[in-house]
Amino acid sequence: MKSSKQKPQKFRKPKRIAVLTAGGDSPGLNAAIRGIGKTAISKGWTVIGFRDGFLGMLEDRWVELKKEDLAGILTVGGTVLGTSRLKPHRMETPNGSVDVRDKLVATYKRHKLDALVCIGGGGTHKNALKLAEKGLRILKLPKTIDNDVAHTDSTIGFATALEIATEAIDRLHSTAHSHHRIILAEIMGHRAGWLALGAGLAGGADVILIPEIPYDVNRIAAAIKRRVARGTKFSIVAVAEGARSIEDTQAYETAQRAGKSARGDAQKRVAKTVLDKLDAEHEDNIFRLARQLHSLTGLDSRVSILGYVQRGGTPSYRDRLLGTRLGTACVEMIDAGKSGIMVGSDGDRITATPIAKVAGNLKLVPRDHPLIRSARHLGTNLGD
Ligand code: F6P
Secondary structure (H helix, E strand, C coil): CCCCCCCCCCCCCCCEEEEEECCCCCCCHHHHHHHHHHHHHHCCCEEEEECCCHHHHHCCCEEECCHHHHCCCCCCCCCCCCCCCCCCCCEEECCEEECCHHHHHHHHHHCCCCEEEEEECHHHHHHHHHHHCCCCCEEEEEECCCCCECCCCCCECHHHHHHHHHHHHHHHHHHHHHHCCEEEEEECCCCCCHHHHHHHHHCCCCEEECCCCCECHHHHHHHHHHHHHCCCCCEEEEEECCCCEHHHHHHHHHHHHHHHHCCHHHHHHHHHHHHHHHHHHHCCHHHHHHHHHHHHHCCCEEEEECHHHHCCCCCCHHHHHHHHHHHHHHHHHHHCCCCCEEEEEECCEEEEEEHHHHCCCECCCCCCCHHHHHHHHHCCECCC
């Protein structure tokens, strides 16, 4: 009988590895690059870094990372390698999308690489998996301030962004209080609400809206009016980028289903146009919500978009530690012959999960998550 277990692939002793960062930047990326680089160099390996994610690998733009290049970067925000959102299996061009994976394979071979470490979020998982299908030895580290990657308890950048967003809510409190206003703070997270939920709770927001819980504007207004009746004339509303009303969620899900069941190019184009239109309309979501809350409560309402401030600047000690732990462990795993895995964290433990299991598997906030339960106990309105 055939065993269902695949035989582990044998690799030669590593001599040269490469690293790249892809997708949106996040604080702690340089700690990971440093962890990978220093550990690999201490083993006598050569480490190169591709510039600007998969784009630099496509264009063969790279730099050797020597010990001196890794000094002084631990505390620096962003990524010293640069980043991009290029998808090698579907690179957008003016004439449609093209598959450039073979060119990346050629770059990998030309550099005689033994492994490629890709540091990125959800999109990078899919890209890495598609590239691994071409026979490359790839390992992944999870980063995104959204914290929406499955099989890791945290992603590089999340903790720092959480601190920044929490401080922003603290600061909005005093101005909202002074002017008796509703202030809506838009917090990043287009599919998952971890950041808005965490910062909202830590900052004591009165309303927290996340993509996982479609909201009813009347219920939000009623909660704010109850506060006014108790004598509190200001409210802070923490809104995740991807939070939608019940009606908008239904329209979006219907359009997504239509896209999935579309047959043929014409149908697919129509479905995409509808989704793009809904996405474009969503950009105005928080301003529309502010207008609705103003008219339903009579309170002056203002919007504050936290934006890229959440992703920039010095990483917190947590992200420095996470990047360092995952980066160093990743090199140990390459040395131990591992391939096709994402190196993640589970408390103090380091985990290794097949990239195929992580790709396309979004970590959303469960409706019974302890933080959701805490918010409900506190009387925080979650829009439902
Ligand atoms: O994926 C991380 C993230 O920070 C999201 O929260 C946000 O929607 C997105 O990146 C925006 O990134 P950019 O504007 O750089 O594409």
